[in-house]
Amino acid sequence: MKTLFTGADILTLEAGKPVVLRNACLGVDGDRIDYVGTVRPIAQYDTTRDFTGKMLIPGLVNTHCHAAMTLLRGLGSDKPLDVWLTQYMFPTEDKLRPEDIRSGSYLAILEMLSTGTTSFTDMYYINDETIDACLTAGIRANIARPVQEFDPSARYEDSRRAKESFDLYRRRNGDGNGLIKIDFSIHAEYTCTEEIARRYCEEAKQYPGAGMHLHISETKKEHVECMARRNGKTPAQWFDSIGAFDGVLRPYAAHCVWATDEDIALFAERGVSVMHNPSSNMKLGSGFCPVEKMRAAGVNVTLGTDGAASNNNLNMFEELHLASTIHNGYMIDAEVMKPEYTLLMSTLNGAKLQGRDDTGALLAGYKADIVAVDMNKPHLYPNPEPMATLCYSAQGSDVCMTMVDGKVVYENGEFKTLDSERILYEAKRSCEYLYGKE
């Protein structure tokens, strides 16, 4: 099946830099893009779709999520962080059954597909139901089961979490013709003993190229307490010391709000990608990730929503807007963040973090992960600089088509692979179990 989109403005790359082709064509052959250009291709296509008035952009890549936590959306909002965690998050998470993971993951995927996310990176402690939901929906995901261990006397050999993590890799890595990748994960420095973390990294290296999903320096407290606990090492330095940044792995670190200049240099040297989560960092009062310093140092910075419990949604257009603006305000400089860069953060850089080198850009040969934005809206006119329009004016709700791997999975409010009413019904059943009848 070959489809040609005509008349659209297309966000593509020229010499590695984002550019917008006006009134251009994009061809899809099966699961891949086979043409992007302003001249209509000579090749024959089975279907031609007039996308005049729409903008085609690469599917957005949400690099830090806990999808099933949509069921905890809004819970304990505006409580202090420790109260929120210990009195709201942990007790509810303790109750989650596999069917709740399933309903929460489906709920998450509905929102992600309808707001232009075609791939996400997930860290959570039950995974099979999330993977099944991704396969049914037709969305890409890198999934990791994190290791954590508070008991200092715990032995690696007995770690159920490490076993589950590797077992998941062996059972499900590459599922759905590569839609699913299984990565590894240590939840955070403050939730794991050194012995378990070190041994886990050693074992992970038997799977070259697998990802290592980490939380690093999200809060000042975490950063400072780590240094006190680990002989002056920052969380980044500690993770490096136990082997999590080994070149055999593909490490990536969420938040990094309190990363020092030395940490940033370490990320650049070791090829550690960073997930910037502006909504979560703002809402929870974590602080400002030094994105501009990281960019200047050559770190691969990406964009994520975090879980819906700390955001409180999974809308990458909102993150794009925040990443494009808040750092200017913080540094009192209108030129700190440019659309050309934040658009890369939310697409190509995310694809690189995921180890998916043939996604994240609208280029011939790349996977057909494509999002159409309906530009025929009052708030998107005029549109003299389309990349600025995407970052400052566009909304997740302006997405009118989401294609993953060459398949249209969402169009004009309709989910092609999912029954949204049934998903909402099942989410309500889960919430009744978790919180009681409304």
Next chain:
Amino acid sequence: MKTLFTGADILTLEAGKPVVLRNACLGVDGDRIDYVGTVRPIAQYDTTRDFTGKMLIPGLVNTHCHAAMTLLRGLGSDKPLDVWLTQYMFPTEDKLRPEDIRSGSYLAILEMLSTGTTSFTDMYYINDETIDACLTAGIRANIARPVQEFDPSARYEDSRRAKESFDLYRRRNGDGNGLIKIDFSIHAEYTCTEEIARRYCEEAKQYPGAGMHLHISETKKEHVECMARRNGKTPAQWFDSIGAFDGVLRPYAAHCVWATDEDIALFAERGVSVMHNPSSNMKLGSGFCPVEKMRAAGVNVTLGTDGAASNNNLNMFEELHLASTIHNGYMIDAEVMKPEYTLLMSTLNGAKLQGRDDTGALLAGYKADIVAVDMNKPHLYPNPEPMATLCYSAQGSDVCMTMVDGKVVYENGEFKTLDSERILYEAKRSCEYLYGKE
């Protein structure tokens, strides 16, 4: 005509504090609310509308806008502030004709009504076409023609701008049965001579209760240069010294990013309302308005979009989201801003700034300025704390009905008073004139 809404969650006030009544009723009689409560009223209504699954909130009040500037959306984005102003904004504004003011204002109103704004406060140098557009659309607005004068030898008697400002008041204040209020305005300290500003304030006092729309301390440069220029006075102190904060007037000041503790005390003492514009302040790198200090000092803080040229849209849900989160990030404290407060900022506080004491709340006796949010969306479920859901999860596009003054002006994507296709067509004609054919 009496309409009863049933089954909705309703954001109302109890003892001056926002509360949400679940599964409640709201009655409208003509242009006013005549009932809010959880018990179904005994009174007869002509129409009963089942709004189960929807949330009714007070219409949002956008307290700082330059509506016609939607035509300059995206222009010169990401240029340094002075380049943006002098090379992009000013030359384009010089070209604006009355028909461009009209088409730009209509374009602005389309976006505002569809995202839940029922009243806005506007400062711009041509006004009649904006007022006419408001009357046709059925949206409330406080409109001011600002005074500015760079020439130190200019005499107040010759000030065309001052004449136009008062003329506008006399011609149009109270139009549309009070939908329109005309306020006064001095653009800013850095754009006006002291003589003109002082004399203008004196004349304005002949109209007790009229508003006085000001820009104050938007950038550090403005703040510091004022102190050098005005014998150490901050912009707030200078405006106070020339009589702009006189008790006869209803003064309100946009931005106030660099307001000092003394300025804040002055605002509280003089009853100066502040318009917080988070998108604009972040995007343009202006900095963080000390909203929490102002709240603590008893200042009436409100919320605005600024013009679409510096935002780049007019979506109050976006401002609500930013105001609810960025200050937590800036002050590294998850409890700085609470939904209860930011919802007041965007409704009742705005109404107070506008001198419209019977708007801004869903209470019996208040004007029927009502917005319905469709809660039956994946990203709005679960919804354990509806005020948190509004601030952190809801989008402008979730608005499914906007009522102003008892009239439904927007519902389910349809504008009842405006022809959106014609408005987009006319906006395109204006843009072709301003920027040439695409």
